[in-house]
Amino acid sequence: MTANGLPGPGTHKRAFNYDEQTDSYRCPAGQILLPEAKTRKTLNTREHRVYGTSTCGDYDLRAKCTKAGQGRRIKRYPGDGQREALRQVMQHPQAGRIFSQRKAIVAPVFSSLRGQQGLNRFRRRGLAAVRREFTLHVMAYNLSRAVALQRALFSFLWATYSPRASRGQLYALDFSPGFRASTAVTRAA
Template identity: 50%
Template structure:
């Protein structure tokens, strides 16, 4: 049983609703203000899920499909739209070959899974030392 990812639902910021792949509207049902450990979000749902022929492909919930929209989703949508352009995809492919191996080396060879220093100044120093060590290994 597969499900439609959130990216298959189109968000309309002007009307503040989602449109499902079958054309039904999911409107804002509730809001969660968030706390120290969980970010704020708006919850979208539709009454149409109960009579939809594609419900088994979309959700396992008896209540129907529910989508949470976080503050960061706008940036994700913009990036997804930008990556549809061939020039952006080409630029990303070049970045993969140049930048990603460096971060892979820092993480897996030098063990930079997390910073051990507190504060921005400490993190800058720690990352600078890792970058220096990487550059020396390449020299």
């Protein structure tokens, strides 16, 4: 946004208000952007609608909003409504706190399932078969966590009660699934 409240050339579409009843956008300067085109999903593009206006007859106003000769254009994707609703919910401080807890607890699990176990999609058909497949993936993840925690515990006990520990070496603890207890860290004096 510029100092006088008008959108600048780099203004994000969040600055434009979407009206679901009229299926149109209203720009910060008060102009209405109507649907102009609909693009179907292809191999390289997602489905979206294009909104635009040519009512910005005043060239100075158009120059403050966009560099395009035909006026400002906005793409609206099918998931934009959910994004806007989530953005409103996340403005509440308590929602942000809850989401940060979820991000710390759940997101690494699914990241591991996708990255280490290759669970990008299910390979079975039918709900019962998919449940069995997901249960096996979760069991494998839990076993890897249990092994990593057990390895870290044994490493800690070995570092605490080993004769090497008394000579100034302490083994670093790492609770990740790929933990290796072979890296020694010199104890700070």
